[in-house]
Amino acid sequence: MSEGTMKIDEVSKRSGLSKRTIRYYEEIGIIPETLRSDGGFRLYTIKHIDRLKRITMAKDVLGLSLKELQEFLGLEDELENQRAEYRKVDDPKKRKEKLADILKTADKQITIIDQKIENIHSIKADLLDYKKRASKLMDEITD
Amino acid sequence: MSEGTMKIDEVSKRSGLSKRTIRYYEEIGIIPETLRSDGGFRLYTIKHIDRLKRITMAKDVLGLSLKELQEFLGLEDELENQRAEYRKVDDPKKRKEKLADILKTADKQITIIDQKIENIHSIKADLLDYKKRASKLMDEITD
DNA sequence: GAATTAGTTGACGTTAACGTTAATGTTAAT
DNA sequence: ATTAACATTAACGTTAACGTCAACTAATTC
Numbered sequence: 001m002s003e004g005t006m007k008i009d010e011v012s013k014r015s016g017l018s019k020r021t022i023r024y025y026e027e028i029g030i031i032p033e034t035l036r037s038d039g040g041f042r043l044y045t046i047k048h049i050d051r052l053k054r055i056t057m058a059k060d061v062l063g064l065s066l067k068e069l070q071e072f073l074g075l076e077d078e079l080e081n082q083r084a085e086y087r088k089v090d091d092p093k094k095r096k097e098k099l100a101d102i103l104k105t106a107d108k109q110i111t112i113i114d115q116k117i118e119n120i121h122s123i124k125a126d127l128l129d130y131k132k133r134a135s136k137l138m139d140e141i142t143d
Numbered sequence: 144m145s146e147g148t149m150k151i152d153e154v155s156k157r158s159g160l161s162k163r164t165i166r167y168y169e170e171i172g173i174i175p176e177t178l179r180s181d182g183g184f185r186l187y188t189i190k191h192i193d194r195l196k197r198i199t200m201a202k203d204v205l206g207l208s209l210k211e212l213q214e215f216l217g218l219e220d221e222l223e224n225q226r227a228e229y230r231k232v233d234d235p236k237k238r239k240e241k242l243a244d245i246l247k248t249a250d251k252q253i254t255i256i257d258q259k260i261e262n263i264h265s266i267k268a269d270l271l272d273y274k275k276r277a278s279k280l281m282d283e284i285t286d
Numbered sequence: 287g288a289a290t291t292a293g294t295t296g297a298c299g300t301t302a303a304c305g306t307t308a309a310t311g312t313t314a315a316t
Numbered sequence: 317a318t319t320a321a322c323a324t325t326a327a328c329g330t331t332a333a334c335g336t337c338a339a340c341t342a343a344t345t346c
Contacts, residue, residue: 039324123256
């Protein structure tokens, strides 16, 4: 077994996702295909776990479908693609366009997130109000 | 038609939910059964629209299933139950218990929400980081 | 009062996001 | 070299949250 790699069972335990879910995410392209052992076992690194955790968090917090998550996660991948080796290959114009695109997408996402933050605070305000009202009602009892 | 009431089509338009969805929410108890016209048409008030909008927001922002939403919405209902007429009916001890329960539930929800707020900010931070990196890459091009 | 238009229930259809099982192959440990 | 423990694909099952008819009734408009 190569150094620093693990099989799906450990990834499952460490990420909190079921093995089925991990394979499913690969199947629909949310995580890239991994390396395989000679026998065909999927081999993962710590980076995979990291990604899975972030996926779970984003899904949970943003309430996104996996399809919507793709776009979100795509940003990360695109940025990765713009590194090192790629820098010299592509022509500057195309690269600039792509980066502008990344910026635009990021801005779009940030706008959506800001909206959600606003909404979530309004929901919290409601809860705090409930508490206040409940407290007041309690006080009235001991009259 | 009674004053200030509307039929499902208008509610659908004003809430942004489909008629099917509105009936479905009633079916599974997310909204209470409404008054009916003599012929059996559902009659809604502005309060229903308000509730539906808040349901949509909470669902959207918190990423809750409808079942999970029930508990959340239950708070509102319980509090409503603790008003006016009910105050004299129930005995103080029971009422106090119930109110304490409401407070406890509210606190629980607030904790969850705070956690989500934290996570969502961390996601936003990631996005801002992507932007920074993309900007930097762009600057490097015009060298 | 006839024809639209909008509402009702009932039931079956759909999609996403996995769970579960079966048949089969791989690794690790004895 | 066997076994036990874990992996793979394939395929069918499940659940939530609706969409979409169909058959029928009520309300509105001309």
